[in-house]
Amino acid sequence: MATGRTHRPATRSRGIPEATVARLPLYLRALTALSERSVPTVSSEELAAAAGVNSAKLRKDFSYLGSYGTRGVGYDVEYLVYQISRELGLTQDWPVAIVGIGNLGAALANYGGFASRGFRVAALIDADPAMAGTPVAGIPVQHTDDLDRIISDNGVSIGVITTPPGAAQQVCDRLVAAGVTSILNFAPTVLSVPDGVDVRKVDLSIELQILAFHEQRKAGEEAAADGTAAPAADEPAPPVRATPTNRKGPEGDMPAVMPA
Amino acid sequence: MATGRTHRPATRSRGIPEATVARLPLYLRALTALSERSVPTVSSEELAAAAGVNSAKLRKDFSYLGSYGTRGVGYDVEYLVYQISRELGLTQDWPVAIVGIGNLGAALANYGGFASRGFRVAALIDADPAMAGTPVAGIPVQHTDDLDRIISDNGVSIGVITTPPGAAQQVCDRLVAAGVTSILNFAPTVLSVPDGVDVRKVDLSIELQILAFHEQRKAGEEAAADGTAAPAADEPAPPVRATPTNRKGPEGDMPAVMPA
DNA sequence: CTATCTTTGTGCACGCGTTCACAAAGACAT
DNA sequence: ATGTCTTTGTGAACGCGTGCACAAAGATAG
Incomplete structure (x- = not known):
């Protein structure tokens, strides 16, 4: 979650x-x-x-x-x-702006659970000029250049960020400057915001990694219960310590660094 | 989050x-x-x-x-x-199955962050027969009828549920029966699972409501700081209690019940 | 080898959140 | 009116997570 x-x-x-x-x-x-x-x-x-x-x-x-x-x-x-x-606070209307209309942004715009409960998608914003004017979920996409005006005109105080990670902080800054004080961040980035602004993050990748941890643990326990030797990956920290001159994993070569 | x-x-x-x-x-x-x-x-x-x-x-x-x-x-x-x-547990490969290929399911299938870090979309599953065979993100969608076989054949232990809420529990049961022991649930439903199965939920609606709470609170504090009278919605619990024979809100008529 | 300086690893205290267990409050029957 | 029965509301204990503050460890210079 x-x-x-x-x-x-x-x-x-x-x-x-x-x-x-x-x-x-x-x-x-x-x-x-x-x-x-x-x-x-x-x-x-x-x-x-x-x-x-x-x-x-x-x-x-x-x-x-x-x-x-x-x-x-x-x-x-x-x-x-x-x-x-x-x-x-659901007895009042909350206009919401979604910034970054890619696959996820579009999916959220179409999401039914949004409209109910007082939340209303007031604006869709994207940096791609080619998207400007294209309707998504019946709402025309507007360009990032007008972000400030869009937020002000609609009285948006809740922003949803679904941009690529590289753009998230900049978008966040602009949203905050325009008056947004609550942000729901779907980009895998740590956002820094001034005091008084709330940020909640939804991070698919983190959730999966947490599940993987427990999954691995379950597999390890199961193997132990079977009387099988525990896999090397589940053993305590190796005595061999890495130093700047000795960069190797405990089992030999270091695997290739994984992409973000 | x-x-x-x-x-x-x-x-x-x-x-x-x-x-x-x-x-x-x-x-x-x-x-x-x-x-x-x-x-x-x-x-x-x-x-x-x-x-x-x-x-x-x-x-x-x-x-x-x-x-x-x-x-x-x-x-x-x-x-x-x-x-x-x-x-x-990211040094090993985790085949993942996504069930429910609507807007959100398709967006996740296309999500880049999935593929990296050892997670691999091994199968897309949907209940709509018309979708069967249609490729989404380069992966053909398969029908729910074959769920059991798909999970077994691919050794899937992590399932992602992006179905409508009504179908979520049933899909969950089938996934678990097929051997899935970790579930990431995007449907707004409380899933019940047997011991040993981990469930994590991602719920957009809940996140927004939490933000709305703090947003309302900020607005209230601000008004109070301005010396303005605090809005009625921010006052302590009213003395008038509702009983089965007296169903009214403290400020008069009860508003219409909101949709789920 | 000794001294100094940086940064880790952790003992400790504190506060939040959870759970138990029960007294108080009300409904309902007689 | 009185008693019984159900269910709430909460006092108290406990455990987890956080943050402080410092001793220990090692690097680096002289």
């Missing part, structure tokens, strides 16, 4: 822990599903199961919002949907 | 904390960039800056892998690239 806000060192926003905020959308989704099935009330146990979390955690999370439950009964679904929506 | 592993409750894998594992890909990326510029060594301070983290944290992270640095000098870039790659 994409993780980690940058800057603003874990300040509790209005007393609501960051971890709780990250789970509210999950609860909201489960509650919306219940609401569509016209379920009037739900217990913490049921809702927690639907959201895939511990029921105690869910109750504690809700306790930060206020006392919205009824003991012996549970939570009123409609009321809770409204309260969480309000808390997350 | 996509966040949160499901199941397997925070077990320290071979002594390496989960939080550290999640940062290793970040370090690896920064190190690879240095390697391409032929930088021989790097200090924890420099590398930490490039990766966007605290230098003490970076040193502690590396200490879990072993003592790979040289006091007074820093870390050997090439050696560290190799060690982290090995630790993450």
Whole structure:
């Protein structure tokens, strides 16, 4: 999953822990599903199961919002949907701009989950002049030169970056200069932003690498359980240390450096 | 960011904390960039800056892998690239299957970051018979009916789900039954999997909602700093409680329920 | 060989997040 | 009205992650 806000060192926003905020959308989704099935009330146990979390955690999370439950009964679904929506700021309209209309940018523009919940794709921006005017998902692509004006005119405060990594920081700087204060970054780059600007990153490559780590570990454990000798790759750090004059891996030659 | 592993409750894998594992890909990326510029060594301070983290944290992270640095000098870039790659399991080939070739699935198939770093798109799978045979990113799409065989034949252990939410759990079950033990889920659904299977989720909608929360909060603080009266949406929980017979928001009528 | 200087590796303390376990609160039946 | 039963809300304990601050290690110069 994409993780980690940058800057603003874990300040509790209005007393609501960051971890709780990250789970509210999950609860909201489960509650919306219940609401569509016209379920009037739900217990913490049921809702927690639907959201895939511990029921105690869910109750504690809700306790930060206020006392919205009824003991012996549970939570009123409609009321809770409204309260969480309000808390997350989804009762207002959020115009969003997507910068970098390649495969991913176009896919996001077409993504249905965007339009619902108060988020509206207000503008698509790309650096390629040939794309200017071409409609993507029914919205004409505009050129980067007009970025500043586009952001201002539409009152965009949330920007989505889907550019190649090399362009990400520059685009980010321009977005921030134009007034954007929240950025969702899909480019595999560490963005640096001034205080007061929130950045969240979604990084496919990182997610896969984390999965690979656990996958390798599972394979190693399995082999150990089979009584097979553990693979060399799973052994502790080798005694041979690399020095500037001795650059070799423990098992001989160093493999070719992998591309980014 | 996509966040949160499901199941397997925070077990320290071979002594390496989960939080550290999640940062290793970040370090690896920064190190690879240095390697391409032929930088021989790097200090924890420099590398930490490039990766966007605290230098003490970076040193502690590396200490879990072993003592790979040289006091007074820093870390050997090439050696560290190799060690982290090995630790993450990137020295081997990981065939990946993408299920659900819509806008997003196609975008991922075309994504360059996939191919590098040992991950290889081994198969594209979709439920639409009309798509079968159509090449996407140079790889012919295969039908869901053959999912089991495709996974087995290619030795796929990592699956990527980019289906509509309604199909995600079913696809997940089939993947797991076929032998997949790691899943990257882009569908906005809580997947339930048996023990031993890792799930990571990437959820655009959740990321946006978290950003909206902080955005709303920033707007509220700003207004308060201006001496303006705080907006009603930012005030503490209202005294009026909703009961099954009194379903109203604190400010009057309940807004229409939002779509999922 | 000794002294100095740089940078790592880590002991320690602190704070956040999670979980347990239970008292309090309300619904509901009698 | 009283008692029972269900479910919430939360106090308290625990564990993980973070960051400070410093001792130990090694490089480098004289």
